Amino acid sequence: MNGHQKSWPIILVITILSAPLVLAYAYLFVDTITNSPPGSVVPHEFTLEHWSFLWQTRPGRLSIWRVTLNSLLFATTSAALVVVVSSMAGYVLSRLNVPGRSFFLAGVMLLHAFPAITLIVAIFIVLQMVGLYNSLIGVILVKAAIDMPLGIWLMKGFYDTVPWEIEMAGIQDGASRFTVWRKLVLPQVRPGIFALALFAFLLAWGEFILPQVLAPSGNAQVLSVYLASLIADDNNFDMALFKSVGLFYIAPVLVLFFVFQNYLMNIYGGGTKG
Amino acid sequence: MRILLDKFSKAFGAVSVIEDMTLEIGDGEMLALLGPSGCGKSTTLFAICGIHKVSGGRILFGDRDVTSLPPQERNVGVVFQSYALYPHMTVRENIAFPLRIAGKSSVEVARQVDEMAQLVHIEPLLDRRPAELSGGQQQRVALARALVRRPHVLLLDEPLANLDAKLRLEMRSEIRRIQLETGITAVLVTHDQVEAMSMCDRIAIMDAGRIVQIATPTEMYNDPHTAFVAGFLGNPPIAFLRGVVSGDAIVVPQSDVRLPKPNGARNLAEGTRVSVGIRPENFGPAGDVPVRGRISFVETQGRENLYDLMLADGSVLRSIQPVRSDIAVGDEVEWSVASDRIFMFDDKGERI
Numbered sequence: 001m002n003g004h005q006k007s008w009p010i011i012l013v014i015t016i017l018s019a020p021l022v023l024a025y026a027y028l029f030v031d032t033i034t035n036s037p038p039g040s041v042v043p044h045e046f047t048l049e050h051w052s053f054l055w056q057t058r059p060g061r062l063s064i065w066r067v068t069l070n071s072l073l074f075a076t077t078s079a080a081l082v083v084v085v086s087s088m089a090g091y092v093l094s095r096l097n098v099p100g101r102s103f104f105l106a107g108v109m110l111l112h113a114f115p116a117i118t119l120i121v122a123i124f125i126v127l128q129m130v131g132l133y134n135s136l137i138g139v140i141l142v143k144a145a146i147d148m149p150l151g152i153w154l155m156k157g158f159y160d161t162v163p164w165e166i167e168m169a170g171i172q173d174g175a176s177r178f179t180v181w182r183k184l185v186l187p188q189v190r191p192g193i194f195a196l197a198l199f200a201f202l203l204a205w206g207e208f209i210l211p212q213v214l215a216p217s218g219n220a221q222v223l224s225v226y227l228a229s230l231i232a233d234d235n236n237f238d239m240a241l242f243k244s245v246g247l248f249y250i251a252p253v254l255v256l257f258f259v260f261q262n263y264l265m266n267i268y269g270g271g272t273k274g
Numbered sequence: 275m276r277i278l279l280d281k282f283s284k285a286f287g288a289v290s291v292i293e294d295m296t297l298e299i300g301d302g303e304m305l306a307l308l309g310p311s312g313c314g315k316s317t318t319l320f321a322i323c324g325i326h327k328v329s330g331g332r333i334l335f336g337d338r339d340v341t342s343l344p345p346q347e348r349n350v351g352v353v354f355q356s357y358a359l360y361p362h363m364t365v366r367e368n369i370a371f372p373l374r375i376a377g378k379s380s381v382e383v384a385r386q387v388d389e390m391a392q393l394v395h396i397e398p399l400l401d402r403r404p405a406e407l408s409g410g411q412q413q414r415v416a417l418a419r420a421l422v423r424r425p426h427v428l429l430l431d432e433p434l435a436n437l438d439a440k441l442r443l444e445m446r447s448e449i450r451r452i453q454l455e456t457g458i459t460a461v462l463v464t465h466d467q468v469e470a471m472s473m474c475d476r477i478a479i480m481d482a483g484r485i486v487q488i489a490t491p492t493e494m495y496n497d498p499h500t501a502f503v504a505g506f507l508g509n510p511p512i513a514f515l516r517g518v519v520s521g522d523a524i525v526v527p528q529s530d531v532r533l534p535k536p537n538g539a540r541n542l543a544e545g546t547r548v549s550v551g552i553r554p555e556n557f558g559p560a561g562d563v564p565v566r567g568r569i570s571f572v573e574t575q576g577r578e579n580l581y582d583l584m585l586a587d588g589s590v591l592r593s594i595q596p597v598r599s600d601i602a603v604g605d606e607v608e609w610s611v612a613s614d615r616i617f618m619f620d621d622k623g624e625r626i
Contacts, residue, residue: 163356163358165354165355165356165357165358166358166360166361168325168352168354168358169352169354169358169359169360169419170360170371171325171345171346172323172325172345172346172350172351172352172420173371173372173375173419173423174346174349174372174375174376174423175346175371175375176346179375183371184360187360187362188361188362190362
């Protein structure tokens with residue numbers, strides 16, 4: 001067991017370095033279901049009162065379920081938009097000889113590199129003018145638009161790996177270009193679509209600045225904004241509540257990762273040659 | 275169905291690949307487009323199936339002008355070099371795809387798929403995916419998918435290039451059998467002269483966008499019109515000697531080789547440079563014109579040996595003979611050329 005003897009110092013260093021992080025996560029969880037006496041870090045009683053936000057809506061606030069639904073709507077809709085547009089635009093940029101193709105490719109690249117947050121004031125004014133300020137639809141559109149360059153670029157990369165002959169074979173078999181895309185090419189890039197959908201969902205789920213600026217109050221509030229408003233609230237400062245909501249907020253992300261990590265690794269089988 | 279390319283031209287941008295090519299393929303005929311890479315044979319194939327738009331001329335299927343028809347409406351079956359099977363579909367779905375697109379009823383689809391599977395011998399594989407098939411099996415599936423729509427013409431783009439030597443031999447005869455059984459007009463694109471000769475009724479040999487000669491394999495082998503054709507057909511390949519007309523003979527400079535003038539060379543001027551093609555089987559112990567040289571290379575092929583004989587002037591003749599053990603590299607030998615079987619070409623490569 002020579003290898004183990006050699007690796008123990010590294011493991012020790014890693015353990016020491018990551019201990020604070022692990023401890024912090026552990027306390028994040030422990031603190032939400034216990035109370036500790038002032039000045040102590042050792043909990044003395046078990047309680048569920050910090051989770052009471054799940055069944056009690058505080059005056060002046062939206063119900064947590066309404067906010068969660070908003071977050072869910074926000075994340076799924078913008079992810080769906082990104083996937084639909086990217087899967088089509090990526091194909092066009094990868095395969096079709098459209099006029100201005102190189103211009104669009106460069107444009108997409110530029111938009112991807114562009115710090116979209118610098119446009120926030122302009123976006124704010126535009127949304128206000130068209131009446132989408134403080135509405136979920138407004139943030140969804142903006143978020144989807146900001147994530148799209150990445151999605152288009154990603155999907156283009158996936159389409160580039162699909163053999164050209166498969167499409168030509170489909171055309172020879174009598175299928176229209178659209179049918180070829182939908183029935184023959186799209187199934188080849190399924191791992192890409194899935195990865196992009198998950199990615200865009202997580203990006204939107206974790207998005208804070210856009211909803212904070214463009215839909216800060218009212219019925220469009222999402223979880224990140226709700227969470228921030230808890231800290232901002234100086235009158236009823238409740239650290240344990242903040243931690244509980246935080247845990248509630250990251251739970252879906254963790255679940256998604258655990259459920260789909262294998263799926264993401266599992267590269268879709270297939271090929272053109274044996 | 276008869277296929278006619280009428281003064282067909284193809285250019286990519288400013289680069290002209292094929293100019294004014296006329297080619298007729300008879301009904302039920304299998305024709306090989308043979309040539310080195312970049313000679314335009316694949317371009318021709320893709321023009322017939324409609325993937326490439328033609329730059330000039332017409333393409334006719336039967337009496338129908340299909341020049342401006344999109345690929346979907348031409349009813350052409352294509353087998354691609356990489357087979358291009360749809361990896362996410364089973365073999366059955368792959369073969370059924372063209373029928374489903376055509377909107378056939380599922381009963382009809384099932385019947386025709388079974389029929390095709392029977393023709394290409396893949397009945398037990400119908401529920402597998404392409405990744406679970408060997409190269410030869412994928413090839414059969416690709417053939418079935420190309421043929422299931424009963425196309426007017428079957429196009430094969432280097433269909434054997436991805437197979438190992440043994441499978442290539444098997445699929446060669448299989449493709450020919452299927453073509454004969456269905457009676458379909460077929461065009462085979464290949465750079466392998468053995469494939470072209472063994473599978474096809476006629477060969478169109480191409481070079482730099484032109485058809486150099488079109489003939490049956492035997493005719494082309496025995497009567498090549500140019501040095502290029504002679505050099506392309508035959509394995510091991512033909513060897514060329516540089517000669518000069520001298521009196522009633524062709525002399526190879528710096529050597530004692532004197533070949534009698536063939537009939538076509540009667541009125542060549544004294545001193546004209548020619549090139550003489552001698553196939554390996556027409557050079558050996560039997561023959562009428564002696565040639566002395568040194569053995570420079572021996573290649574064992576099992577049943578036969580291939581000998582390279584270096585002449586005094588440095589040029590090399592090849593001879594293929596039944597295996598013999600009395601000759602080794604470095605030996606001086608005197609063998610003979612069958613002078614009635616040699617080909618003579620002028621300095622432009624045209625046959626004399």
